[in-house]
Amino acid sequence: MIKILVAGPPDFINRIQSMTRQSYANDIRIISLNNNPSSAIEALEGNARGAHAVLLGFHDEEIELMIDMATRNEVTGTIFISEENPAKCFRKWTKYRAKVALKGNELKSIFNYFTQYPELISRNTQKETNVFGDEPEDIPEVIRGESDSKARVEMVRLRENQKRGIPVRPKIISIFGQKGGVGKTVISVSMAESLAVLTDLDVAILDLDMNRAYGDVIRYFGNIVEKKDALICSGANNKAPSPQEKTLAAWANFPWDHRANRDTVENYLIKHRKNLCYLPPLRRLAEEEFINYELVQKVISVIHRHFPAIVIDCGNTLSDSVVAAMESSDEIMIVVSPEYPVLDNLSHFATDIVNQLNTADGTVRVVMNEKRDGASLKNTDETIAQITGGYPLIAEFPYDPAVYNKLAQQALVPHLGGELIPFLEVMDKVLKELFPRELFGNDDKEKKGNMFKKFFRFGKKANL
The missing domain is CATH 3.40.50.300 (P-loop containing nucleotide triphosphate hydrolases)
Structure with a gap:
């Protein structure tokens, strides 16, 4: 079972949920949904209960910030970016070691990737700890954190200072x-x-x-x-x-x-x-x-x-x-x-x-x-x-x-x-x-x- 974290606007989340139920219910499990960048960054920092993959559907500037946080915190899951034109954006995201998935076929890209590299699933043996409280259901509720809480801003500030x-x-x-x-x-x-x-x-x-x-x-x-x-x-x-x-x-x-x-x-x-x-x-x-x-x-x-x-x-x-x-x-x-x-x-x-x-x-x-x-x-x-x-x-x-x-x-x-x-x-x-x-x-x-x-x-x- 491939465990993924999904972060993006509400329409993106609804579409991914629907695709999961219809086509990948036995292969992919969504363990965390986040509809704003702040809670998504928090989930990435905690690696969201050992997710194998992270699927992002926000605007480019928000994705760059989140990927930067993920790479500096050594998130073990593979990051996938939803794009309408993957060929055009491929070079942009590869510098972050992220994969690009065609919009509408994101789950297919994730499934094919882990089918080709099954060892990545077994390698991620991190203990599942629920950073959000209750044990997740098959399709969890969307995590709604503060859109720009002081704690998130403080974390971003510290990371940027360390980077520079x-x-x-x-x-x-x-x-x-x-x-x-x-x-x-x-x-x-x-x-x-x-x-x-x-x-x-x-x-x-x-x-x-x-x-x-x-x-x-x-x-x-x-x-x-x-x-x-x-x-x-x-x-x-x-x-x-x-x-x-x-x-x-x-x-x-x-x-x-x-x-x-x-x-x-x-x-x-x-x-x-x-x-x-x-x-x-x-x-x-x-x-x-x-x-x-x-x-x-x-x-x-x-x-x-x-x-x-x-x-x-x-x-x-x-x-x-x-x-x-x-x-x-x-x-x-x-x-x-x-x-x-x-x-x-x-x-x-x-x-x-x-x-x-x-x-x-x-x-x-x-x-x-x-x-x-x-x-x-x-x-x-x-x-x-x-x-x-x-x-x-x-x-x-x-x-x-x-x-x-x-x-x-x-x-x-x-x-x-x-x-x-x-x-x-x-x-x-x-x-x-x-x-x-x-x-x-x-x-x-x-x-x-x-x-x-x-x-x-x-x-x-x-x-x-």
């Missing part, structure tokens, strides 16, 4: 402030661009500050009003689906069945550099009604499939969309300014955030920005723990005129990889606090590189 040689799981970081003007966007943009420049990570910035049209992140990449419209309404360079506007509000119409397709996801983002994209919240303030808790969580989960590191500028309003972002985050950074009213309420504010969110205390950290001489929390009569409510203070960014001069003159935020100003010295420490140091390469090489840059600049000035 990233030693640890990167993070989603939400940056929030008690009030406007404390430097949330400056820190968000500088952190994301520094991370993209210093590492090989794909980084995305999500702007949830909806107090103005376009948000602030797009402006801090040097974009004036006319350029903002051109970027948001720019078309795609590939054949994948793309929106009319590249904003978070436009994701309400995202083709979710294409979420595993990197090109489609990038078409819904604005690319700043090769490994850095960002997403403005909206083009018109009236579009805020399209942005809600569920949409934000879905958008973050989809983007995180392809961008291991996400920095979220949350603004200073604890809306449902910001709550969704924070609950999806590994780290929450509260940015404060060295002003008495802000610091006086900080401990209660941080505690209120934790109480409102489905998150752990350890995810909340405090950052002071625009610290001037003598304004350090370390110089106050109270202990830092009393001021922050026990949440760790990980950095005190100094007031650095170079940052605001660059903003005023070029509408750009400084980032690591260029001239090392006091603000960026602190940013370097923050990144190495939040991310493992091995992501940033050899510190000695960095120091030598900075010395070379300083020497080169000095020599250039001297020659002038």
